[in-house]
Amino acid sequence: MSSLPNPPAGFTDPDVEDVTYVYAVGRDTPALHGLAARLPGVDGRPLRPVGGGGLCALVSAVPADTFSEGGLTAQMEDLDRLEAVARAHHAVVDAAFAETSVLPMRLATVYLDDARVADMLVRQRSEFQELLGRLEGQVELGVKVYADPRAVAAPEPSAGASAGAGAGRAYLRQRRAQQHSSQDAYRTASALAARAAQVAESHATARAVHRPQQGQLASRPGVNVANEAYLVPREHTERLRQELSTLADGAPGVSVEVTGPWAPYSFATALAAHDTDGGGAR
Template sequence: MSRTTRPRKGAAHGDSRPAQAARPSPPTAETVTPDGPRYLYGIVRDTAPLDVGRIGLGIVPAQVYAVSEAGLAALVSVAPGRVVDPTRAHLLGHQRVTETLLREHTVIPVAFGTVMASEAQVRALLRTAQGELSGVLDALEGKVELGLKVLWHREHLAQRLVLEDAQLLRRDDEPEAEHERRLEAAVEDRAGRDMRALLEGLRPRAAAMREHPPVGERMLLNAAFLVERPRLEPFEEKVRSLAARSDTYTFRFTGPWAPYSFVDVHLGLRDEDASLP
């Protein structure tokens, strides 16, 4: 069961101080160049100066800085263009920024490839959507996303069920096709019951849960959980205990991640529409 590194203990997660007056972005070589497209990584509360550094998009990582407005801070870098290709270097840069922010802040993550026309439009976004974005930050405060995927070998489970229940063996007078249909129904029923029991065991330990469509023939479950930081270890221990009870399924447990599965904010800017996932 795989697991990524969790945030360091004792990390701060932002606060709810009143909105502050807009202040200029930190003076960097890139922010004093003529204004142009800005790549948007995520949004946090504007509680303190953010020193992110050169960890953004590109083979040579771009300088990432905060644009502050209306008590919020958007983390941006100069965009390489209006469209950002999903190259490995760009994807890794986007991930580096969100993971860095997540260590000490509650983050509204933004979908990869979100480009704003200018820094001025970033500020307009923060002003226009300030109420909704602040509400989302309140809901996400001190929480992160954990992912759980469960895979199976259908034939392995079928063999297990036949060993457990002799009635699932093929009868002498039973056509092969009929036996296959009967066994398949038993396999599907058992897998469904096992996944429901798994989710019921984890649901009380999470603030929210989302199920995504399984990917590929072997995946039974593709779920995301919104978990409070102090409950990360108990949640992981519960997953491990459930996984240890069965050798029929393979568990892939990942995170913590920025809570992409639990953000649904449409920014609604004319001409340059953008949305959060």
């Protein structure tokens, strides 16, 4: 699901204190209503269900000024605040997904009020119902491949290398060996990423390719050379995880990280978006 491209009309109206934050959409069932009664949302605000077209959205109130266009920009630039909002958002989605099939909404999806959420559910009923049917009984697994040349042991200078010209030649040989080790690690990681895709697609029903993660987003040392997500029938999850987790055995400087199972964040959009470059997977 995509959030609103811009805050709705009247979003910055000073008379509007709260707006409606949407976490997930599912079929209108007692399970979602019961969840809304016992689980908090962002900033501990209570959840509530909003129905329309046979569907149910889990929502909560959030401050209009904080979630206006300017307020959202400030929150996204504050990593601690962004993490707090993301944790609350994902906690609701994961709890809902444990109860029934749901479509996760993007972080900070907001509407002016509940009436507009209900109208959205009615207008997009056919799309939502089709997606819910397609994702029934399936989960998302994330697969990341890393190259870390530093993990490859560098050759030690020969014991006979002495000061002067001999030491200089030994240093240059060591530097060339390190460069070759680095190149080998990246080549191996690229080949392993292709192999991981083959293994995953033998079980998966859909694939999403995301941008490699960098800096603080990367969860392991080295360079993230592949970052993908797969939609997998729940009963295939453990087998696929085991097959992927052993791919890097015996490949120094390369590692494979498998995350999930998650709610299908990468696949709760139109099919045309499944294989496009997007934001990072969980």
